[in-house]
Amino acid sequence: MTESPSGQGLALAPRPVPGPVPAWAFPAGTEGGVPGGGPATLRCDLPGRRLAAVRLVLDAGAGREPEGRDGVATLTARALLEGTEPGGGTALTAAFERLGASLYASADLTALRIALDVPVTRLGPALELLSSVVREPALADSDVRRLVRERLEEIAQEDADPGTRAMRELRAVMFPGEARASRPTGGTPSSVDALQGADVRGFYGSAVPGEATAVVAGDLSGIDADGALNAALQGWATSGQPLPTPDSVRPTAGPRIVVVDRPGSVQTYLGLGHGVPNRAHPDWPLLAVASHVLGGGLTSRLNAVLREEKGYTYGVRAGLLRLRHCALFITQGAVHTEVTADAVADALTELRGVVSRGVDAKECGDSVRALADRAPAEYETARAVAAELADAAANGLGADYPRRYLDAVRAATPDEVARAYAEHVDPEALTVIAVGDAEQIREPLEKLGYATVTVSAAEPAADAG
Secondary structure: OEEOOOOOOEEOOOOOOOOOOOOOOOOOOEEEEOOOOOOEEEEEEOOOOOEEEEEEEEOOOHHHOOOOOOOHHHHHHHHHOOOOOOOOHHHHHHHHHHOOOEEEEEEOOOOEEEEEEEEHHHHHHHHHHHHHHHHOOOOOHHHHHHHHHHHHHHHHHHHOOHHHHHHHHHHHHHOOOOOHHHOOOOOOHHHHHOOOHHHHHHHHHHOOHHHOEEEEEEOOOOOOHHHHHHHHHOOOOOOOOOOOOOOOOOOOOOOEEEEEEOOOOOEEEEEEEEEEOOOOOOOHHHHHHHHHHHHOOOOOHHHHHHHHHOOOOOOOEEEEEEOOOOEEEEEEEEEEHHHHHHHHHHHHHHHHHHHHHOOOHHHHHHHHHHHHOOHHHHOOOHHHHHHHHHHHHHOOOOOOHHHHHHHHHHOOOHHHHHHHHHHHOOOOOOEEEEEEOHHHHHHHHHHOOOOOEEEEEOOOOOOOO
16 A cells, blocks of 8 residues: 555555466375284375374174164264273273373264274374274273263263254164164164173174274375384274175155154254265266355345345255265245244255256356365365375265266256256156144155155153163
């Protein structure tokens, strides 16, 4: 900012004009394997990321639980965090904290996942500690009994959340009863309450290390990450009975409307779902763009109508639920009870609109940029990179999948996005779940004429005592 030559005031410098977004590609990894039939490995060097992220994924998700043992995968993940001695969770946490490290474990339908975050300079000692956990976990009866009680309390809390209840009902209705995906990933009150330490030990003992993948990401310059992984995991073996093969049952189509009764509720939580192919299908990136067009932000089609124009809701989301053998396109959000049927009608209109009028260039471009241009920030940390690589490995997609996905998103065109949506999502065959006061919302939903309305009573809270 300088004085103008005429002396009439200050001359302002031109406003900076943003340039093009720099090219960015998802970090590549180097594939390997632990000698002697151990886990596959993937090393991803991220200069400047001084926190290393290790992700170990075992092919032992809830989808491979023995019959009648729903929830054992989740309990196994939590029992691993107790370490090598009964009641040793606090001591194990302290041991990792002395290294500046953190250990987590979880299970979903696809995999049992163990996560370790540690400064790169202490990767070796942290992996040694992890080695003791995966090789010789206590999985003690006393710990399992306590974890069962905690899980029952957690289920009761989940039952009280209408969003969780809606998504649980959506899966239960869309998948036939024999499909593991139709039942809660973490088990039901009855299945969890019946689990014993022997069930947890048997399940973990049947996981095959040779079917696992270990990912390490971070600034690995000058660090023998492969050697550290080999030392930690070589010779690790289990000897249990083979786990059941996961099923590949597909979701069934609607139309149908199911009301989960919550008497007195002042809001209705809505979930609308339809089965779509899994991430291995070439149309998955196009469906991701279509989902963003519909419900990926406050300017999306659904929010423009239901939130901004009608004031029915604080926000609606649309997205894709990842499963191994398939996926679900889901629209969800809470609306005021008295406008439940109107909100469903308007949502159906917008979902039909992609088929009837397509996708325009601006909203396609905005969605592509939102999904692809945010990737550098979304995957800034070693944690995020390692988690994405591990998830791709767990689902058999290959180490280059995140890069291929982003490239396909950037290449999406309006016509192709509309074509993929119309091919895989039939707006006349949706499953609609409404968690709310059935006395107030059933009749208006029936008057829509979309599908027969059935009412399901809300499940009573589990006895967590």
